[in-house]
Structure formats: structure tokens, C-alpha cells
Amino acid sequence: MNLRTPDSCSGKVPGxxxxxxxxxxxxxxxxxxxxxxxSFIPDFLRALFKExxxxxxxxxxxxxxxxxxxxxxxxxxYQIEEIVKRIRHNFALASPAEITLEANPxxxxxxxxxRLRDTGVNRLNLxxxxxxxxxxxxxxxxxxxxQAVSAIEISRKAGFTNLGFDLIYGVPGQDxxxxxxxxxxxxxxxxxxxxxxQLTVEANTPLITRYQKGELPFLPEGLQYDFFIKTSxxxxxxxxxxxxxxxxxRGIKYASRHNQxxxxxxxxxxxxxxxxxxxxxxxxWNHRNLEDYINELSLKNAPIQxxxxxxxKQLRLExxxxxxRTSAGVHLKDFSEKFQYDLxxxxxxxxARLQExxxxxxxxxxxxxxxxxxxxxxxxxxx
Amino acid sequence: xxxxxxxxxxxHIDHGKSTLADRLIQYTGMVEERNFQDQILDNxxxxxxxxxxxxxxxxxxPYRAQDxxxxxxxxxxxxxxxxxSYEVSRALASCEGVLLLIDAAQGVxxxxxxxxxxxxxxxxxxxxxxxxxxxxxxxxxRVMEQIDAELGLDPYAHIKCSAKEGIGIEDxxxxxxxxxxxxxxxxxxxxxxxxxxxHYDSYRGTVIHCRQFDGMVQPGDIIRFFFNKAAYKVExxxxxxxxxxxxxxxxxxxxxxxxxxxxxxxxxxxxDTITLDHRPCAKPLPGxxxxxxxxxxxxxxxxxxxxxxxxxxxxxxxxxxxxxIYQKDSSVALGQGFRCGFLGLLHLEIVQERLERxxxxxxxxxxxxxxxxxxxKDEQILYIDNPAHYPGPVSIARSEEPYIKAKMIMPEKYLGxxxxxxxxxxxxxxxxNYLGPGRIELIFEMPLAEVIYxxxxxxxxxxxxxGSFDYExxxxxxxxxxxxxxxxxxxxxxxxxxxxHRDHARARALQACERLKEEIPRQVFKVAIxxxxxxxxxxxxxxxxxxxxxxxxxYGGDITRKRKLLEKQKKxxxxxxxxxxxxxPQSAFxxxxxxxxx
Ligand SMILES: Nc1nc2c(ncn2[C@@H]2O[C@H](COP(=O)(O)OP(=O)(O)OP(=O)(O)O)[C@@H](O)[C@H]2O)c(=O)[nH]1
Ligand code: SF4
Ligand SMILES: [Mg+2]
Numbered sequence: 001m002n003l004r005t006p007d008s009c010s011g012k013v014p015g016x017x018x019x020x021x022x023x024x025x026x027x028x029x030x031x032x033x034x035x036x037x038x039s040f041i042p043d044f045l046r047a048l049f050k051e052x053x054x055x056x057x058x059x060x061x062x063x064x065x066x067x068x069x070x071x072x073x074x075x076x077x078y079q080i081e082e083i084v085k086r087i088r089h090n091f092a093l094a095s096p097a098e099i100t101l102e103a104n105p106x107x108x109x110x111x112x113x114x115r116l117r118d119t120g121v122n123r124l125n126l127x128x129x130x131x132x133x134x135x136x137x138x139x140x141x142x143x144x145x146x147q148a149v150s151a152i153e154i155s156r157k158a159g160f161t162n163l164g165f166d167l168i169y170g171v172p173g174q175d176x177x178x179x180x181x182x183x184x185x186x187x188x189x190x191x192x193x194x195x196x197x198q199l200t201v202e203a204n205t206p207l208i209t210r211y212q213k214g215e216l217p218f219l220p221e222g223l224q225y226d227f228f229i230k231t232s233x234x235x236x237x238x239x240x241x242x243x244x245x246x247x248x249x250r251g252i253k254y255a256s257r258h259n260q261x262x263x264x265x266x267x268x269x270x271x272x273x274x275x276x277x278x279x280x281x282x283x284x285w286n287h288r289n290l291e292d293y294i295n296e297l298s299l300k301n302a303p304i305q306x307x308x309x310x311x312x313k314q315l316r317l318e319x320x321x322x323x324x325r326t327s328a329g330v331h332l333k334d335f336s337e338k339f340q341y342d343l344x345x346x347x348x349x350x351x352a353r354l355q356e357x358x359x360x361x362x363x364x365x366x367x368x369x370x371x372x373x374x375x376x377x378x379x380x381x382x383x
Numbered sequence: 384x385x386x387x388x389x390x391x392x393x394x395h396i397d398h399g400k401s402t403l404a405d406r407l408i409q410y411t412g413m414v415e416e417r418n419f420q421d422q423i424l425d426n427x428x429x430x431x432x433x434x435x436x437x438x439x440x441x442x443x444x445p446y447r448a449q450d451x452x453x454x455x456x457x458x459x460x461x462x463x464x465x466x467x468s469y470e471v472s473r474a475l476a477s478c479e480g481v482l483l484l485i486d487a488a489q490g491v492x493x494x495x496x497x498x499x500x501x502x503x504x505x506x507x508x509x510x511x512x513x514x515x516x517x518x519x520x521x522x523x524x525r526v527m528e529q530i531d532a533e534l535g536l537d538p539y540a541h542i543k544c545s546a547k548e549g550i551g552i553e554d555x556x557x558x559x560x561x562x563x564x565x566x567x568x569x570x571x572x573x574x575x576x577x578x579x580x581x582h583y584d585s586y587r588g589t590v591i592h593c594r595q596f597d598g599m600v601q602p603g604d605i606i607r608f609f610f611n612k613a614a615y616k617v618e619x620x621x622x623x624x625x626x627x628x629x630x631x632x633x634x635x636x637x638x639x640x641x642x643x644x645x646x647x648x649x650x651x652x653x654x655d656t657i658t659l660d661h662r663p664c665a666k667p668l669p670g671x672x673x674x675x676x677x678x679x680x681x682x683x684x685x686x687x688x689x690x691x692x693x694x695x696x697x698x699x700x701x702x703x704x705x706x707x708i709y710q711k712d713s714s715v716a717l718g719q720g721f722r723c724g725f726l727g728l729l730h731l732e733i734v735q736e737r738l739e740r741x742x743x744x745x746x747x748x749x750x751x752x753x754x755x756x757x758x759x760k761d762e763q764i765l766y767i768d769n770p771a772h773y774p775g776p777v778s779i780a781r782s783e784e785p786y787i788k789a790k791m792i793m794p795e796k797y798l799g800x801x802x803x804x805x806x807x808x809x810x811x812x813x814x815x816n817y818l819g820p821g822r823i824e825l826i827f828e829m830p831l832a833e834v835i836y837x838x839x840x841x842x843x844x845x846x847x848x849x850g851s852f853d854y855e856x857x858x859x860x861x862x863x864x865x866x867x868x869x870x871x872x873x874x875x876x877x878x879x880x881x882x883x884h885r886d887h888a889r890a891r892a893l894q895a896c897e898r899l900k901e902e903i904p905r906q907v908f909k910v911a912i913x914x915x916x917x918x919x920x921x922x923x924x925x926x927x928x929x930x931x932x933x934x935x936x937x938y939g940g941d942i943t944r945k946r947k948l949l950e951k952q953k954k955x956x957x958x959x960x961x962x963x964x965x966x967x968p969q970s971a972f973x974x975x976x977x978x979x980x981x
């Protein structure tokens with residue numbers, strides 16, 4: 001696969017996302033949409049299947065499926081099997097398709113995982129977050145680090161050869177040493193993929209209230225930078241590729257094909273409450289509320305909350321900021337043809353300065369963010 | 384005409400002019416109660432936000448007096464701040480009398496006196512009104528003494544009122560009718576109307592505000608502007624109610640507006656005389672003295688593509704702000720723009736804000752300056768109000784800067800602190816006048832440049848708001864002047880240059896660097912700011928780059944949210960001027976003149 005030009009890495013075959021809006025408990029930092037009342041699961045599934053039915057002709061074919069949420073692993077393996085079956089029934093999947101499921105380490109056992117593999121799930125992403133007890137407690141996670149370890153072991157045993165971990169740094173009380181410790185414990189299991197997120201303080205979460213009350217210190221910018229750079233260095237030393245701001249993989253082969261679609265304007269269809277879809281210059285998204293979602297579908301309405309048509313300028317801004325978050329970078333000629341905007345011509349002086357400062361490099365007509373450039377990717381997009 | 388009264392309300396700032404206008408409007412029943420709001424004549428957003436009047440505003444009120452007759456009262460509410468005194472002087476040309484308001488607690492202040500002189504120059508009937516008598520601190524006896532001693536008016540001729548409580552309103556209306564003479568003028572004579580203001584209406588084009596002295600004008604007439612003989616057909620005339628109110632004609636003695644499809648905005652000159660094309664008056668009305676700008680600064684569009692819009696916007700804006708003077712200018716760092724003259728720093732700020740709001744322009748103003756006089760070795764004299772044009776020390780034989788006579792009225796206890804401030808600002812020849820118990824007038828001769836350098840704010844805070852400040856322009860005096868240049872990442876930004884006294888140069892350069900450091904946001908790379916005198920770098924600061932700003936997640940397909948965030952930031956950045964690769968916000972250019980004391 002040629003990862004150099006952003007458009008070619010997935011060949012523009014769309015991706016399918018399924019949002020499972022359930023978690024057993026809510027983590028205080030999380031802003032993703034989910035409910036904890038699991039008794040709604042049957043109604044949700046009925047609605048989801050109806051949505052699939054209604055959406056079946058929108059896209060020709062998908063080559064990735066991502067079952068995320070929420071916590072898909074609160075479902076039984078039968079329910080997941082049913083979902084995958086319905087997907088195959090309603091949509092054409094390329095083969096091989098990348099089918100990912102997100103799981104909480106506390107939820108899974110070997111038979112669950114084996115059934116998943118049988119249904120065709122070939123990529124498992126574990127929400128480990130940390131191997132440190134105190135950090136896990138702060139984050140309100142319902143699993144222990146021992147559970148994480150055993151989840152990893154059984155995942156391998158069940159035959160998952162494409163395994164990813166989510167880890168979080170910048171948690172109050174966690175110093176660099178504690179983080180690097182978690183990181184190296186993670187690396188020791190040699191996962192194919194690692195997502196290392198800086199803890200972000202999102203609106204409408206219990207966490208932000210604590211910050212607003214002044215109970216928690218914000219991470220100084222210098223430290224944020226140090227965490228970011230150290231993480232990148234350590235993982236690249238361990239032969240991981242830093243292919244997006246928060247994402248690392250064992251060679252570009254194991255980069256999440258699905259997530260890359262979000263970052264290079266490949267079309268995607270999102271099903272389930274709060275899921276976003278994108279095609280051409282339109283983006284639309286579903287109700288962020290399970291009841292509305294179920295009600296709309298029982299009335300045979302699309303559960304869409306809103307939609308937007310992106311202007312060429314908006315598409316350009318998105319393309320730029322998304323590309324600058326990835327190691328694929330910006331293909332300057334393609335960019336200029338697509339958006340009638342020649343970055344070198346318009347921003348030459350600034351780009352030269354950024355090169356001098358080591359935030360970007362330009363090679364063979366492609367503008368790549370460096371490690372320090374990735375740390376300021378948002379500002380790079382605003383030059 | 385016997386039943387018309389044209390008058391202005393004049394006073395020092397905040398003495399209650401607009402509030403009194405409210406009561407007069409309400410008394411005459413011009414506005415339905417439910418549509419009423421305080422300071423109703425302050426109808427610009429910027430006036431309401433700042434709580435001050437910026438524009439003179441005319442309104443026609445019908446009034447049935449105690450003599451049983453109906454009168455037409457043309458009221459003009461005027462601004463009190465010294466920077467808008469040109470508005471007052473123009474309003475007065477349309478009047479036969481004034482209400483001179485004096486705050487019963489504050490007493491006579493600098494602009495009370497200045498505005499009184501303006502009224503006297505116009506030979507107007509003056510009715511002193513003591514306002515705010517409801518205040519517990521009101522001291523009517525003392526104000527009466529001041530009316531006698533400081534204003535030279537009959538202290539018993541005053542009317543007491545509280546504009547806030549609505550006390551004394553009828554007395555005022557009766558005094559207007561009885562004491563202010565009706566306008567004189569000959570309705571049969573050729574038309575002579577004075578343009579005292581104008582504004583641009585996006586639907587109707589130029590709307591001329593005028594006072595008719597002789598003759599009459601009605602729709603269909605062909606009017607002619609005296610100064611360039613341009614002729615236009617009158618489409619509509621009318622009076623100022625809260626909105627424009629159409630009428631059949633405007634006759635001698637009346638104040639109103641004319642809409643005449645004036646295509647060329649620059650044909651309308653404030654102070655010009657309007658007459659009829661087929662029967663012109665013999666000579667123009669006296670018109671106005673030119674506004675004398677004291678502070679200069681250049682206006683540039685943030686994006687050079689917007690230069691045309693700025694040109695058109697300024698022309699239209701100028702209709703409504705006759706005190707603004709401008710001409711083409713260009714800067715090495717900022718491109719094409721306009722050099723503008725203002726009556727003061729507040730005037731400058733208001734022009735900036737109004738241009739942005741009313742004409743949707745994004746602009747940058749260069750560091751304000753006064754006008755210097757340089758005499759060259761060959762005896763040639765050059766006036767320079769733009770530091771970017773500083774000729775360089777070698778050829779200059781003599782440098783001079785304008786001085787002012789500053790008059791400050793304040794409670795005696797602040798004298799020490801204010802004396803020190805004035806001396807720090809190179810003040811000379813102080814005089815102290817005792818105005819009454821505990822109240823003094825301090826007079827200083829000072830360089831005008833020191834006054835624009837954040838003097839007013841410092842003075843107000845030293846006197847805790849109880850001081851009033853006014854000045855008269857004086858003469859030019861020799862001064863040891865040097866040029867401070869500011870370099871941003873090694874590039875000279877001419878719009879940030881200042882001419883300063885040599886003794887202050889080092890401190891000012893340091894201060895400019897510090898202020899810029901506060902104003903310029905951190906960027907993706909280091910920004911070095913240097914201050915230089917005659918090419919020698921004497922101060923420097925750096926703004927360290929930020930190193931981390933990216934948020935961790937961009938995930939789950941919700942790219943929209945992230946984009947909106949960036950769009951918002953981008954909009955903020957659009958309001959900054961790119962100099963080389965550094966974004967400099969608007970505020971930085973004016974902040975250079977702010978001290979950071981207190
Ligand atoms: N107590 C009291 N306050 C008053 C009276 N008249 C006006 N004020 C207050 O004084 C302040 C200034 O009033 P304005 O009417 O805006 O003063 P102004 O003279 O028009 O001010 P400028 O137009 O900015 O020069 C406001 O807060 C009024 O409410 C009065 O009779 N009594
Ligand atoms: S972090 Fe994961 S498990 Fe926790 S509330 Fe959010 S979606 Fe649910
Ligand atoms: Mg007012």
C-alpha cells in the first residue's frame with residue numbers, strides 16, 4: 001500500500017461505523033454518547049437493523065467496519081454476531097475487509113473472543129487506558145490492570161493478530177515516569193496498534209466540573225509537549241510508526257484503515273445514535289439520544305439530526321488540518337489542484353520559516369509534519 | 384417662524400444632557416412610553432455601550448406653551464467629551480440658544496467653560512440649568528457662585544432640575560419659549576441652507592442634515608451645492624423625529640434633512656451652503672472652521688484586497704464625522720492606506736470602531752502621533768505627523784513639537800499627584816488657581832505628545848474620576864527628538880515607529896517592546912521584538928513559540944466539531960495583520976502608547 005498520498009491509502013472505498021450507545025458505567029472524562037441502562041439493547045438493535053435496511057443503497061461497498069461506541073463488548077457475542085450478519089446482509093463488504101471491535105478488558109472471555117473471530121472480526125481494540133491502579137481509578141475505569149493483562153493474553157489466544165490498545169496520558173497525578181511505565185508495559189505485549197491520547201477535558205463531563213471548581217490542575221503546556229514527544233520517541237524506538245497525532249502502529253500495514261478514512265475525506269457511513277457520515281461534500285449525523293433515535297426509526301424516518309454541506313473553503317481547511325495530523329502529510333500538487341490553492345505560493349514564507357524551525361519538511365512535493373510539527377498541527381493548519 | 388425655537392443642550396461630559404433630552408421628549412409626548420429607553424437619542428450601539436454621546440442628534444418637538452400657543456422646538460443633544468467638540472460647534476450654528484447644563488454635584492468643569500465660549504462666539508442666548516439637584520451631594524449655592532465667578536453669567540438666571548427625576552422640565556420648556564429668540568430669516572429670499580451634518584443611508588444614499596436660514600426647499604426643486612455648483616433634484620425633505628419624518632417643505636428657520644439622490648458622496652461638504660439652482664443666494668453662509676486634528680494615525684485594511692472597500696467606506700463615514708480628516712498614504716510594512724487626523728485618542732478609537740461596525744471593515748491603525756516641525760539646514764520647514772517619514776537627524780537643524788496649555792480642574796487633594804504626573808510628562812510653567820473651597824485649577828504647558836501618551840487615563844485614575852481635563856493648543860517649541868523604530872523578527876514595522884523626546888527614548892522603546900510582547904499572541908515560532916534608536920538596537924524581547932496545541936482526538940468521524948473550532952480561531956486570526964510571517968493584532972498598534980503604571 002502506498003501511504004504517501006492521502007487519497008490512495010484506502011483507495012477511497014468507504015468505511016462503515018456502528019455506534020453502540022451503551023456502557024456499563026460512564027467514565028467521568030468521556031464525551032462519547034452512551035447510556036448505562038442496558039435494558040434498551042433489544043430496542044436499539046431493532047432500530048439499528050432498520051437503519052441498516054434504510055441505508056443499504058447509499059454506498060456501493062465498504063472495506064472497513066468499525067464497531068465502536070460506547071462499549072460494544074457489553075453485548076453478547078450473539079448480539080455482535082447478529083450485527084455483523086446484518087451488515088453482510090445489507091451491505092457489500094470487500095474482502096478482506098478490516099472489521100474492528102472495541103472492547104473493555106473487563107468484559108471479555110475466551111469464548112466471546114473466539115466467536116467474534118468466527119463472525120469475521122479481525123481487529124480488536126482494547127480500552128486499557130493505563131496499567132497503573134491510581135490512574136485507572138481516577139479515570140473511573142471498571143477494570144483493573146490485571147484484567148487488562150489477562151484480556152491481552154486471551155485475545156492473542158483467541159487468535160487476534162491485529163490487536164490495538166488505547167492508553168491515556170496527562171492524567172492528574174500521573175507523572176512522566178508513571179506514564180512511561182504504562183507505555184512500556186503496553187509495548188511489552190507487542191500490540192500491532194497503539195492509540196495514546198492526551199487526556200482532554202471535554203465539555204459536559206463530570207471531569208470538566210472538577211477542573212472548573214479548581215480541584216484539578218491543568219497540565220502545563222511544556223509538560224504536554226514533553227509527554228507527547230517522549231511518547232513518540234519511545235514508540236518509534238520500539239519500531240512503531242507515528243502515523244497520526246495519537247496513533248502508532250507496527251509498520252504502516254497495521255495502521256487503522258478505518259480511522260484513516262476520517263482523516264482523508266474518504267466517504268463513511270455511520271449508523272447508531274450520534275454517528276457521523278460523510279460523502280462528497282456532505283456530512284450528516286444522527287440524533288445523539290437513544291430515544292429519539294429509536295422513535296425516528298420506528299416511524300420509518302432516517303434518524304438524522306442535522307447535515308451540512310461543506311463549502312470548498314471548508315473542505316480545504318479540513319483537508320489541511322487532517323492531513324497535517326498524519327504522517328502522510330499534504331501532497332502539495334494534489335492539494336493545489338483539488339482546492340485551487342497553492343500552499344507554496346500563498347504561504348511560502350511561513351512554510352520556509354516552519355522548515356527552518358523543524359516543524360515541517362517538504363520532500364518530493366509532499367509536506368510532512370515532523371514530530372514537533374504534529375504537536376502543533378492545529379496551528380499549522382491555520383497558517 | 385415666530386413659533387420656532389432652535390436650541391442645543393451643551394455641558395461637560397456626563398452632566399446629563401441626553402437624560403434631559405429624554406425628559407423633554409417625553410414631556411412633549413413624542414414617543415410612546417412603551418417604546419422609550421434611557422438616553423433615547425444615543426441611538427448608535429457604540430454610544431449605548433459606552434454610555435456617552437458621540438454624535439450630535441437633532442429632534443423636533445411640538446410644544447404647547449403656557450401662553451396657549453403651539454411651538455416647534457428643534458432640540459440638538461450634543462456630546463460632552465472634548466474629542467467631539469466639533470459636533471458641538473456645528474450644532475450651535477443651527478441654534479439661537481443653548482441650555483448650559485451644570486452638574487449640581489460636580490459643578491463647572493473644563494468643557495462647561497469651553498462649550499460656553501462656543502455658544503458665546505455664536506451669539507446665542509444662554510440658559511444655565513443646574514441638573515442632578517436630586518443628588519445628596521448637590522451643592523446649588525456653590526454652583527451658583529461658579530456660574531457667577533467662573534462663567535460670568537447671571538447666577539439667578541438659572542433653572543434647577545433633575546433630569547433623572549423629571550423635576551423642572553416645564554420650567555425649562557417655558558424658558559426655551561420665552562428666552563430663546565425665534566430664528567430670523569427671510570422665507571421669500573433665495574434659499575440658503577447650511578449643511579451641518581450628513582449620513583449615508585444604504586437605501587436612500589446621502590442624507591443631508593441642514594438648517595434653513597433663508598428661503599424654502601421642497602421635493603422637485605433643483606438644489607445646488609455652493610462650493611462646486613453640483614446640482615441635484617430634491618427627492619424628499621423632512622424633519623427629525625426619532626426617525627426621519629417626511630414633510631412638504633423645509634422653510635427658513637427650520638432644521639431638517641434633504642435627500643436628493645446625491646451620487647457623488649464627495650459633493651456633500653459639511654459647512655457648505657445649499658441653494659436653489661435657478662435662483663442662487665448671493666453668497667454662502669459662513670460655514671464652519673476646519674476641524675483641527677491633533678492626533679494622526681494611518682488606517683490600513685488588514686487584507687490589502689479590501690483597500691477599495693476602505694476607500695468607499697471612509698468617504699461615506701466622513702459624511703457623518705466631519706472632524707475626521709484623511710488622505711492617501713502607504714506603508715512599507717502595511718501597504719496602501721490613509722493618513723488620518725483626529726481630534727483626540729477617543730475620537731480615533733471611535734472612528735476605528737465605527738468603520739468596523741458600520742462598514743464591516745477590518746483595519747489596523749498605526750501608532751498615533753502628533754505633528755512635528757522640522758527645520759532643515761537649508762532653512763526649509765517640514766511638518767511631519769507620520770514617524771515613518773522622519774527625515775533622519777543629519778539634515779535637521781531644528782526639531783520642534785506642539786505644546787498645549789493643559790487645564791485641569793480637580794479637588795485640591797489630588798494636586799500633588801497630578802503635579803508629579805505633569806512634570807514627568809515634561810510639563811512647564813505651572814499655575815494654580817483656587818476656584819473655591821477645596822477646588823483648584825491647575826494649568827501646565829506640556830508637549831501634546833505627552834498627552835496622547837496615555838495621559839488622560841493616568842490623570843483620571845490619579846484623581847479618581849473627580850478631575851476634568853481640557854487643553855488648548857499652544858505653540859511649537861524646540862525639542863530634542865529622536866525616532867524609535869520597532870523591528871519584528873528583524874523587519875522594521877514602520878507603522879510602529881514613534882518620534883519621542885531623547886530623554887524618554889530608551890524607556891519608551893523598552894515599554895513598546897514590553898507592550899507588544901503582551902499584545903502579540905504566541906505563534907508557532909519565536910518572535911523577536913526589538914526597539915532601535917537611529918539603527919542602534921536598545922531593547923529587545925522575545926515571544927516564545929508555543930509547542931503543543933493539538934488536541935488528542937479526531938475520531939469517530941465528527942470532523943465538523945473540530946473544523947468549527949478551527950474556523951473560529953481562523954476568524955480571530957483574520958483580524959490580525961500578517962507582517963512577514965508574524966500575526967500582529969490590531970490592539971498592538973495602539974497599545975504601544977499605553978504605560979503599564981498601575
Ligand atoms: N442623579 C441624577 N443622575 C442623573 C441626572 N441626569 C443624568 N444623570 C445620570 O448621569 C449619567 C450621565 O447622563 P447622560 O444623560 O448620559 O449625560 P450626558 O451629558 O448626555 O453625557 P455625554 O453625552 O457623554 O456628554 C447617567 O448615568 C444619568 O443617569 C439627574 O438629574 N440626577
Ligand atoms: S470511555 Fe468508553 S467505557 Fe468509558 S464511558 Fe466512554 S465510551 Fe464508555
Ligand atoms: Mg449624552
